[in-house]
Amino acid sequence: MLDHRHVRLPNQSKHDENNYTLGSIAGHNIAIACLPEYGTNKAAIAAKSMQATFPNIRFGLLVGVGGGVPGPITDTGPANDIRLGDVVVSLPAGQGGGVVQYDLIRREVDGFRRVGVLNKPPTLLRTAVASLRAERRLGRQLTGLIEEAFVPDDESCEDQNGDDEADRWTYPGTERDVLFRPGYKHHCGANDCVKCIAAKGAGDVITRRARKTTHPKIHYGNIGSGNSLIKDGLERDELAQRDNVICFEMEAAGLMDDFPCLVIRGISDYADSHKNSSWQPYAAASAAAFAKQLVRTITPQDVDRLAPIQGHWSILSVDLDLPFARNLRFTGRQDVLSQIQEYFSGDATAPRTLLLYGIGGIGKTQIAAHYAHAIAKDSLAVCWADARDKHSVESGLTRIAQCVLRSLILHYGEQVAPTIFGFSDVTSLLSDDPVPPRTTQDAIRALKSWLRKKSNRGWLIVFDNYDNIEEFNIEEYFPNADHSRILITSRRPDLQRTVGKALDISGLDDGSALQLLLSGNTMYKAEDTPTSPSVRAVLRKLCNLPLAIVQANAYINNRRLAMNDFLQQYEQQFDRPMGQKPRGPWNYDHVVNTTWEVSLAAIQAEDILAAETLLTCSLLGNTAILPEMMQRCIPGIRDRRLYDSAWHAFSKGRLHKAERACRKLLLALENTETTEDLTGSFLKAQMLQAQIMAKHKDGCKSEYGYKLANNLVRQIVSSKFYKKDPQSLHHVPEYGQMLLSRGDTEGARIYCRNGIQLMMDTGAPKEMILYWLDQYCDLLFRLGYCSEVKPHLRWMLNESLDTTRKCDILGKLSILLMSQNEFGELELVARQLLDLERDNISKWGDSGRIIFPTVFLCTALFETGRGTEAAMVADESLRLHQKDVGAEDPNTVFLEDFLRELRNGRLPEVSYKSD
Template identity: 30%
Template sequence: MLTRSPRPPRPDDRRGFEIAIICALPLEADAIELLFDHHWDGDGLPFKKAACDPNAYSTGVIGCYNVVLVRMLGIGKVHAAVAASNCKASFPNVKIAFVVGVCGVVPFKRNGEEILLGDVVISEGIVQYDFGRRLPGRFVSKDGLLDSLGRPNQDIRGVLAQVKGIKGRQRLISEMTRYLNILRKKPELHAEYPGPAYDKLFEASYRHSEEQKSCEQVGCDDKLVTRRRLQVTELIPAPAVHFGLIASGDSVMKSGEDRDREFEARDVVAFEMEGAGVWDILPCIIIKGACDYADSHKSKGWQQYAAATAAACTKAFLNYWVSSFDQDVNFESSLSLQSQDSPYQNETAHAVDKRQMEPVFVVPFSKNSLFVGRHDILERLQGLLFEEGRQKIALIGLGGIGKTQVALQLAYWVKMNKQDYSVFWVPALSHASFEHACMEIIYACSIPTADSDNAIKAVRQYLSSKRAGKWFLVVDNADDAQTVMGSMGAESGIYRSLPQSDKGRILFTTRYRKVAVSVAGRNILDVPAMSQGEARSYLKEALIREISLDDPVANHLLTILTHLPLAITQAAAYINENQISLTRYVQLFENTDRDRIELLSAEFQDDTRYEQSKNPVATTWFISFNQIRKADELASRILMFLACVEPKAVPQSMLPKGESQQQLTRSIGILCGYRFLVTVEEKTLAENHPSRLASEQELAIAYQVNGHIAKAVELLEHVVKVQETTLAENHPSRLASQHALAGAYEANGQITEAVELLEHVVAVEATTLVENHPSRLASQHVLARAYQVNGHIEKAVELLEHVVKVQETTLAENHPSRLASQHELARAYQANGQITEAVNLLEHVVAIRETMLAVNHPDRLASQHELARTYQANGRITEAVNLVGNVVAIRKTTLAEDHPDRLASQHELAGVYEANGQITEAVELLEHVVTIRKTTLAKNHPSLLASQHALAMAYEANGQIEIAKITHHDSHHSTRLQEHMKQTGRSQKQ
């Protein structure tokens, strides 16, 4: 966020507003006004309006924009057109109008997607469905070129394209949910969710019998249509966002049959009464909450909640709007950088000098509304920096412990309480990110500089001068010693580019004690873990669903997350997005290592972290672990060793030996510096805190989840080797490591090794664990999967039928382990020629996973992928193309290009293309898959060989016989194949 004050400055006059929000009903306008971040009304003289303008206006701030709220005098197109025209006269620089409120909706979109009450619809276009000629017995709409309202302008279409993307929609819904939670807590708004029992959809032909009475009064309790989204959760369903055409007219749609006819004829998603009146006067977007199904059973019970969801969505949507005024500000800044030959030099210089005296605020994040606690460390920072006058302080702590959030809270505290200080923020992620932040400071302060190459130097010189006044600078994520301090004798380190001034204060955040000591000397503060009370309060704030502070499940969840703020944020985001209970999340977390790592690897939206940085908890440990591996090989080996033993006090004499005692001391110091260890006298203590998440076995599983199979095998072989010499044959940790290694072997194409190891694990567990023990069933599951790959299909079917039978008597229908086993059994059925059984079982798995998992969840995509394969085997090619095509599209946006799952779905899509006669598309896709797999897999890896074989068959089907022969022998002719593919000029990009 780049601002010169806590909010955009108050406009000088009515020309300073470019965003209007138009509402027809008081309850709609009230919801918007309660989301204002600041009200200009009452803060200074009121803004006047044009002569004869009867509109009622409220002015204020939403996010970083000055907005004017228009309260219409009545409902309908005419009132809307009058309100928009008068608004345009009074506020001539309005560039976009948002028509916000409530509407009626169609219950099902063309693709079968449900729209529930409380969901939000956003216009992609508008249709005047009641504009036309009423002829005897029929109505003929006028939809000629001159009669239609046309499509939105390019700016609006561009914003809609961004918001409709997967990432954009996820962020929009996340922000909307946050703002909705604020409104629901406003008692005066009465915006609580009415409850799923009141979300009733009647068959279109079932009419409400008495106009003036409610459904309860006349007994409308028949002919209900099933709503799947309402059945899958006992919690409040998170409102969804839908895009499409909106029907606008002067009459209220109160007929289910007419609603469906308009839907079939025009593919509209909603009905409202104001949009058409605004559309021709101001560029506009309609954002409305669903309060009824546009049928005769209409009631007002949902209006307050629907108005709140629409208002929350509008505030979230504004994050995507790019203000033309921002461009004007940058243009004005550029004037100050004109050459001294400019005839306006003196005036510009005077303006620059004046602006340089004003404190500025340049921070890339908005204030964290969920921040709780941390009073002690904030008070210590405030005292050290602003009372004792320490010029440099370093915050040190684990990745995810909340260093950045503490620094962000302090930055906003300085803004509000030290208003003579400018506040700046620079990330030390890389030299490039540091330079970009310096450019932001240059723009904010109008610092003269010739080009971006001098940005760092210019900022240093300016902040070191008296002209800059007092300032506070945060240097965030100073984790990499080479990036921060530079190489020996080099001038490339960020630290050497920082300003020096008696009036300046610098706060560093880092994971690495060596960096902290280098930049701040003894002025170091450790960021502790959250207390139990702080963690409970934070979880309560982050969750949509209300929880009690003494909820035992919540306390247990916080314990297994070790009170780590980033882990709590991630867990809350997962729970909110997937609408699951705390108990369900705990079950997933404690189910298997893979489940836990997948949860910790899940991406989530967080506007208080960098877009280019990775949010997941697991990723923070990858970063620290990889930095240790690069910095010190012995430290890496010590960490691997400690991952294989209990996290108790371990004598230094047991640790892997270095070349000297000094080397061992240095390596232990590095691990302590990264907070993986603490030392107690002569012993080294591996702390039982979040760094245990980075243990070697779990890190290996995380590598495998993220597609780095060879690294996973290497790490797990080390774990198993150590445990086989230190633990009994039936020790759970030893068996778990062998199980994990077998899974990695399978993923790496080492099927024989996987089968041998799993048969051993299954045999041992059969003598020590009961039949329905989760670990025993999990090992049998993985062994059956390995049998399939090894060609022992009947063994796989027999073993999986046993696993599924046991789980069907012990686990709920939607339990992840039960679904995973059914998924695997379906694969085995298909391999065994039992296609009908495979289709039935997979359709069951897909149906359940689609109701409980996010659209990009790996398990949901995997079952859809497998169902597409089965459809192909069953001759249902069109269904297969659609299903696997969707999987490929989603994985392309969420997985790396060389991720095994992404490549597997592309391979499968190519096969379906070929079966569908789309040979050219199949060849192009398989060429891409083969090219990538040849760079990541061994020559004899089954997946590579399968893709080469499929490519050869596709070449043959395409009439390319010669190259097909080459491909059949590709392990010996890779150079010839690559040369041919270059000559054909086929694109490898999919």
């Protein structure tokens, strides 16, 4: 169909596995890629991969074959007179946008309802289709294109098998276009419908009026797309009526929302069981001919005016957690915020970098955070990175890359997202383990590349506290895009020469400072009014510095002071020799130091240990301080804080951090005189550590994990700690499972049995007992101790169980009874199980669960000489299952074969597992 063929690509993107045919039609450059297999995901991956090699693609045409919906028969013939070889084009009809995803539905009270609507084809393509619809001889034109494309010559008249190649692409003939009644099934084992025609009865073939020509007709409307192949006439008609579609295929739903395209399908079958490949070449040729004619109606100039497709592969927003919650007491700074907004709202075709500089405590970070929160809802992403050092920057950007990749996975799925983001080592980046240095660098490069894409406009990166400009250059981490927006906070005014705009942040204006002081002061006295001299004097002393005002408020509230009292204490502290430092005209550093020293002096007077802890904290960075680092300053609460820290880290999935905290806690407890309470603390720490090890990959298989579990179980049992905390007993059978993984089957059996017995003796929660007893029965099955299993299963059945668990226990008991040839008892158990599962079909619709109960009951009946009754049971289950899922379902076929064998007087062999 190409006017001209182009040479193959010398190379293509490493993320692109497509194989291309290149050429041109009517002045348009065309890239053709064939899908490796059916499925909406495969289509999405191929389309996205294509953009990696051809970033300037404007639109796509999805061309191929599909199953037609002939429509209901009327007096004048079918309402949609679709024949094999015709062409269907996706155009919006009714509530559909041209493509309807028929397997994206939601179950509701009154039935199933389709969820969501896919995008329409682009306006340019819809306009071109409208132009073609006006062509009176379009079908004849398509036939001409097909004949022109496949005229044989001396070189190409035969295929690899010596057959006439042109014959494959010509019209197969009206005698081979047979429309069967929707319920008439294809004869199994045949590649064509010769047997179907020979065996047909009256009404099995639908007679249609002969057409005057064999030119393909073009039909326009919704095309049904999904991941399941439609090959049943009854299901075809039901879905077609529900979703108003005239054709079915398996790729378009993966493209329509993100890859602007038109779907063109040649009809090669009627989406029923009578599928064969004889019409596929001609149907494909018809669709390709329509695609060529469509491209001819569009000028290259019209295409050039379109934006590249790549802009459509984006996401509405990335879920990024800013390091600060919105500060509801943020006061003033409207002039600064207005300047920031004005600057970033300017020319979107040039990069924008803004610097907020000023001394520490002046409010730079709070301003940046307030602005970030204000624009977050309307932005693609608002990214925040701590820029105090190189490691902090890279950690922050890696965290952002993780968030972006997770958002892409949520939007596009695990297969497509890595290609969009340009990053393949997903496992290393998103695992619980620390990210390796090489992965960190690759992730940052991928993030910068992703942010540079023209489609990803509307993002902001904040680099906070970039003061150490001699250590590293922050510009190394800029995405360098025309649409970039970067906000930097720093104490270094010399950065002004490297940015587009710089704002010098000074103290609050008088009104804002007064508002901040009084809004945060919950204990101020009646005499402390906005106009009182004492309030004004405090603000003058604090130089309107936000950090100093916040510190002063905290002290005033804690000590319940009047402003005059605070003023006296402040002046006393201010005049101390140790507080004297060189100062500028605003005394910023000295003001902050003084408010700090006032608070410290008050804490020292009340609790010297608390003061020592505060002093220790002051020597560390203000982020990521582990609580356990401080606990030795306060022995009375050290152990509790260590445990809480370990548990918090574990609950957040930070396994390495949790493991370190646990080890420190155990070491501290080992060096303390043993008491009853301490024993409990020690065991709780060990239990938490065991949970952490279990979460680690192969953690429990390691020697350290084995010794930890062994020691823990011995102490739980020997100290009788389980009487105080019965939940701790779950570690006993868990240790048994660990022994099983190490090959100690007898030890596994003993520990599981003894652990469950202790649970029963101490009144442990019933759910825990049932869980571990179920696990123990599975273990006994695997080890061959079948005689021990039955009493445990019977005990569980006597407990009040939910229906699902009761069915599972009955299933295991049936397997046991069948293995021991106890067919009389098996019949009773299997009947109870089958009745429950048949009742469940009306609740949950899962008829597959009746298969094995049917086998169990039929086996019991057959082995006791009641083969006819067994066949009746199997027949009833077959009809129930077929009604629920249809005749083509594998379980339906299984039941048909099973029933056939029973009727022939044989009991089929069926494999099953106890678990």
